[in-house]
Amino acid sequence: MKREYLFLGAIFAAVFAARLYFSFKTPHFSYDGYFALRQVSEIIASGVPSFNHLSYSEHFFLPAFHYVLAGFSFIFPPQLVLKIVPNIFASSLVIVAYLLSYEITKHRSASLFAAIAAGFIPVYFSETLNSISVHSFTIPLSMFLLYAFLKTEKKGFIVVFVSGMLVFALTDASAIIFILGLLFYMALAKVENLTQSKSEVEVILFSSLFVTWLLFLAFKAPLLEYGIMTIWQNIPEALISARFVSLNPIEAVYYIGLLPFFAGVFVIYRYMFREKLKQIYLLMSFALVIFLMLWLQLVELKLGLFFLGSIIAVLFGQFYVIFSAYIDKTKAAGVKSLLISLFAVALVLSLIWPSFSAAESAVQNAPSDEVISALEWARENTENDAVILAPVELGHLVTAVANRHNVIDTNFLFATGIEQRFSDFNDIYFSSSETDSIRLLNKYGVDYIIPIQVNASKKPVNLELNKECFKQVYYPDPGIYKSVCDVN
Amino acid sequence: MAGIIAISFILFSAPFFLRLAFQGGLPFGEESYYSMVLAERISGGNLSGVSTPYNLLLSLFASFLGVQLAAQLLPIAFGIFSALLFYLILRRLDNDPLIAILSAAFFLTVPSSLYAFSASTPYSMALFVMLLSFYFFLSKIRVLKGISVILASSLVLFGFFPFLLSLVVFSSSVLKNRQKQLLFLSILFLLAFSAWIYSIASPQLTFDSLSAYLVADFGGLFGLGMFHIILTVMGIVVMWPHRLSAQPMYVSVIMVLGGLAFFSVHTIIYAVFAVSFFSAVAVAYMLKHKWESSLIRNLTLIVVICGVLFSTTSYLGRMPDMEPTLEIAESLEWLGRQPRGQVLSHYSNSFWIEYFSGQEPVIDQFNRDLVGEEIDSLFAFRNIESAKETLDAYYINYIWIDNAMKSGEVWQRPEEGMLFLFRNNETFKKLDERYGIETWEYIGSDFPFRVSFN
Structure with a gap:
């Protein structure tokens, strides 16, 4: 076996081991991970995902990823599958980045550097660690599709690309970002007079039409309801600013990694104004489309950074080639090995520290044992049709762990009157007027309340002040209260 | 061919x-x-x-x-x-x-x-x-x-x-x-x-x-x-x-x-x-x-x-599923059997009101630039006196409210704006409700002889 493949295997193993280390630091998943957990459990139990069971509103999502996880769960224990399989998918970005970088640079060491950069993109490393995120699958897939796209002149790769596109479009709506990237590449290539093969144009044409059709078919109902506003998923105004944020360069540097970020910017600058290389134009087109979408707040910040980080990681390989060639031309050529080693150390330091620190914080932010115990208590001791009020972030835990109805969760797309519901939720949780709170609790049929608030400075109302209306039924922290009063 | x-x-x-x-x-x-x-x-x-x-x-x-x-x-x-x-x-x-x-x-x-x-x-x-x-x-x-x-x-x-x-x-x-x-x-x-x-x-x-x-x-x-x-x-x-x-x-x-x-x-x-x-x-x-x-x-x-x-x-x-539905037609035909009067509703309902009930809508596609602002304020009023002033000014007799109006077209919440005022049974009287479509009569006018369409 070639030495490079051993190195690549070692990088993959290191990334995977680091992911598992952090992931298993907590037995639980991140808050949104419980949505996937419930869907996988539903598929295992009934063969179909749950689009509205227990949640306050109908859910809308593409379930292919959940079916894949459920498939593995038939063989291995589900908890283990949900911890390990998404991390295998996410770690595979290392291999895909190597392949893509090698296709562009034809330089093995450069591609290994690209693989390291891809394995430790801080934002991607921390956010896909414990969240059973669909992006742990779609980001490596999208990079693989770019690799297949560059090889479409070989007939077999056309089939690979088309099949991959089908899987991508069935897995996540972010396939449309991929299409926009391809279209932008086509336009850029035309402007720059780069020769495009017939098969490339055909594949772009087909993919664009196919993904558009498939997504219109899948999202027909929300598109008819909200039109172009479907992009913003009906998220309440108070929450939208947290998810659709304009890109801040400092944040981008931190989330993507200092060295890869500047290396990526340098490569884009160099190939935009000084040199022409079709493969780099392809990556550049994607980076520019995502940058534009982030700037216009058309894509969620995290998702945009996932794409941007992966592309910049691949471009890092090209940066290494330029850097290496530059050293050869200088008097420092004699100490090239030393410089390359220093370069490698700098890369690892600029990525490992932010990645691990973000991962540590992701683990810390996972639901605590106490919260999970309280919800498990609720599953055993409350009525089957009980409605439990908990913070928005805890919504999926109420349905997945307690197996009870929630009042609100983070799936807003089909929620009617969401602004009112969210405002009512805040009124119940933070209002000092008990009469108003009880009236609203009655309105939503709330039976139990968990009085904690995740990631917020405001403290929820103290239910202990009114022992007549709120009876504490579960005493350990955070406590569960039963709402027993009616306001006529 | x-x-x-x-x-x-x-x-x-x-x-x-x-x-x-x-x-x-x-x-x-x-x-x-x-x-x-x-x-x-x-x-x-x-x-x-x-x-x-x-x-x-x-x-x-x-x-x-x-x-x-x-x-x-x-x-x-x-x-x-x-x-x-x-x-x-x-x-x-x-x-x-x-x-x-x-x-x-x-x-x-x-x-x-x-x-x-x-x-x-x-x-x-x-x-x-x-x-x-x-x-x-x-x-x-x-x-x-x-x-x-x-x-x-x-x-x-x-x-x-x-x-x-x-x-x-x-x-x-x-x-x-x-x-x-x-x-x-x-x-x-x-x-x-x-x-x-x-x-x-x-x-x-x-x-x-x-x-x-x-x-x-x-x-x-x-x-x-x-x-x-x-x-x-x-x-x-x-x-x-x-x-x-x-x-x-x-x-x-x-x-x-x-x-x-x-x-x-x-x-x-x-x-x-x-x-x-x-x-x-x-x-x-x-x-x-x-x-x-x-x-x-x-x-x-x-x-x-x-x-x-x-x-x-x-x-x-x-x-x-497009509107108008049979339910809307039924409600408006019922309104058509009431004494003649002016009907307040969303401007997009005006042609249905005119066609099915024969009553006169207060606002329609043509006068909405002229009166739309005042009518929107009327829908938003929670003060009965201010509402009565506008209702009298436009000689309004009936208020016809369909489901679309209650779910975002005019109001978002059940007791928002004018909907809250309907609690006042000295000013408003519910004449009809079917399939969630409500017809109210304005009975609290300070000018009781103003109804002149009979």
Whole structure:
């Protein structure tokens, strides 16, 4: 076996081991991970995902990823599958980045550097660690599709690309970002007079039409309801600013990694104004489309950074080639090995520290044992049709762990009157007027309340002040209260 | 030709049959009801509000078919003849037979066409007259050319935009000199661009509202299908090297784009010819082009067919649930049996109120710029005295509230604004409630003798 493949295997193993280390630091998943957990459990139990069971509103999502996880769960224990399989998918970005970088640079060491950069993109490393995120699958897939796209002149790769596109479009709506990237590449290539093969144009044409059709078919109902506003998923105004944020360069540097970020910017600058290389134009087109979408707040910040980080990681390989060639031309050529080693150390330091620190914080932010115990208590001791009020972030835990109805969760797309519901939720949780709170609790049929608030400075109302209306039924922290009063 | 007639009959009459099956044959939308109200007025000898020859023709047919049936059959008839004329024009222009037949097929599937030729509006007749005048214009017989000029001039009776469009298209097609053609296109483009610059300053025109009107797949009533838009863009690019041979179509696109900014969103309906033609050009190119991979070619064509049919079937699939429903009609017919009075409701309900109940709406599409602000404030009032002041000022007797008004059209919450005031039973009396549709009477006026419509 070639030495490079051993190195690549070692990088993959290191990334995977680091992911598992952090992931298993907590037995639980991140808050949104419980949505996937419930869907996988539903598929295992009934063969179909749950689009509205227990949640306050109908859910809308593409379930292919959940079916894949459920498939593995038939063989291995589900908890283990949900911890390990998404991390295998996410770690595979290392291999895909190597392949893509090698296709562009034809330089093995450069591609290994690209693989390291891809394995430790801080934002991607921390956010896909414990969240059973669909992006742990779609980001490596999208990079693989770019690799297949560059090889479409070989007939077999056309089939690979088309099949991959089908899987991508069935897995996540972010396939449309991929299409926009391809279209932008086509336009850029035309402007720059780069020769495009017939098969490339055909594949772009087909993919664009196919993904558009498939997504219109899948999202027909929300598109008819909200039109172009479907992009913003009906998220309440108070929450939208947290998810659709304009890109801040400092944040981008931190989330993507200092060295890869500047290396990526340098490569884009160099190939935009000084040199022409079709493969780099392809990556550049994607980076520019995502940058534009982030700037216009058309894509969620995290998702945009996932794409941007992966592309910049691949471009890092090209940066290494330029850097290496530059050293050869200088008097420092004699100490090239030393410089390359220093370069490698700098890369690892600029990525490992932010990645691990973000991962540590992701683990810390996972639901605590106490919260999970309280919800498990609720599953055993409350009525089957009980409605439990908990913070928005805890919504999926109420349905997945307690197996009870929630009042609100983070799936807003089909929620009617969401602004009112969210405002009512805040009124119940933070209002000092008990009469108003009880009236609203009655309105939503709330039976139990968990009085904690995740990631917020405001403290929820103290239910202990009114022992007549709120009876504490579960005493350990955070406590569960039963709402027993009616306001006529 | 027989195929075009048969398919156009099936597609343009599909909304009628779907409404017959699910909503007792009630026409859909708001504009059809305005046409029917006007037709009834004309039958009664009242010509006020009559704005197009369509209203007179509808009234004529209504006298022996009944207004509701005439309102549904007349647009279908115009649709069938228009499809036929469109095909004949393209054949006469020496176009590739494949493009002509594909254009006719796209013409039948564009949601804008389906709206124009199934809702009872003047657009069906305007499109037909436009095609007829152009068909005669292409004839070598002088008399027919003369008739074509008369027909084109008569388009001014349907509004300034259709007249302007046909004038510009006619002018562009007589220019034979290549440089003059280019100059003409450039000037037109600049004018359309200026219209957009002008409209950007207008706060009403937003990307969101525009996409909601113009794309049927985003819920637009008379918009284009997403695939029709994509294929049109492709067709424009493919045809670009031969742009001067398809100048009338390019002119139409530029005119409609300008018209959207300057006139109204309804001008998108006049894009159906260009959209059908360019979509056909794109598909013909896909069929004739030598592909590197036959697999990709076949898959692409399948996706195109599925995509176009998706927009069409999705649009037709909305017909059974479109308003007005039988429940709305029932509630308003009940209101019609009450003493005469002025009815407060959302302006979009005004034609239904007038048609089904015969009562007079306080606000409609025409006076909403004048009174809309005050009526909106009235809906938002939680102060009974302020509300009474406006209710008295507008001589309001009834308040008719449908489900759409309570779920976002006017109010978001159950006791928001004026809904809260209905608790006051000295001022308001609930007359009727069925299927969530409420009819209230305003009984708290300080001027008890003001009701004068009996």
